[in-house]
Amino acid sequence: MEAVIKSRQLQKALQAAFPYTIPIFASFWFLGLTYGIFMHVCGFSFWYPMLMSLLIFAGSAEFVAAQMLLGAFNPLQALAMTLMINARHLFYGISMLDKYRGNGWKDLYLIFGMCDESFSINYTAQVPPGVDRGWFMFFVTLLNHLYWFSGATLGGLFGALLQFDTTGLDFVMTAMFVVIFLEQWLQSRQHRSALIGLGAAVLCLLIFGADKFIIPTMLLILIALTLFYKPRKRGSAL
């Protein structure tokens, strides 16, 4: 009897979660397939996008990881780069401190799978009454994870069968970051930090060259942002 109630509860949570993830399905399959094909074009077998999409589950970091795998062996830069790219997750975590606690073992998976999309849904969605919030958030995260994983794996496999010339497909990464950048720009009231990011990167690229400019850029960004920090101002720090 208890098992029946439990499985009803799970079914209800899954049914409530699924509609929220439909747009993510479209976007993750497009980007996941592209990521898999991109990995294939870069010369990686499908195991790479498959395992990386499963274990990293952070889109931008995975694209950059591919670039880094093609470059020189530099674990410290890989770590620093990932920390900086995904630094925003720190702040998602800060917003989810209450929601991602008290759900038992599911908390671990929820935090592991806290990509931009899972965060946005789980942070904003109105969980219908009678639906278990923990399981709802769990299914949102799981579905997103599955979309990304299956898309990337299929792309990696399917990339081998592609008959058309894929030269230039790697531009998808540039286009993706341009659009994300533009979206954040349009949604933000202040543009100083955007310009600091662009400016610091261009400056350090000119000084340090293409292979060594990332860490100086990240330091410069942190320093510049810290200089503009006004601790005494109450409320919004901007």
Added chain:
Amino acid sequence: MTMSLTEQFIMVGMVILGTMLTRFLPFLFFPVGRPTPKYIQYLGQVLPLAMFGMLVIYCLKDVSLLSGSHGLAEFLSIALTVGLHFWRRQMLLSIAGGTIFYMLLVQYILV
């Protein structure tokens, strides 16, 4: 690829470690019910934009302004991506449009 399989495992391991650190650290550092430091809140607001600005440049780091098409393909394709995004503001359309345009440019026109 110039790396050995072990080196690749270490590199991917670092990316996994870095990602997990950014996701788990807040839950370890900030106990329930205590306010988050103001400086951390500030960074949360301003870092993402700077990060994505840096990533755009990172993608373009190997573009040579002195040889080949002098970055013309990249410039035109980014302009189209931005234009599409202002027009429809649909992420997938902008990304797909810009990428396909770039592929056509480098394959047929600016070879």
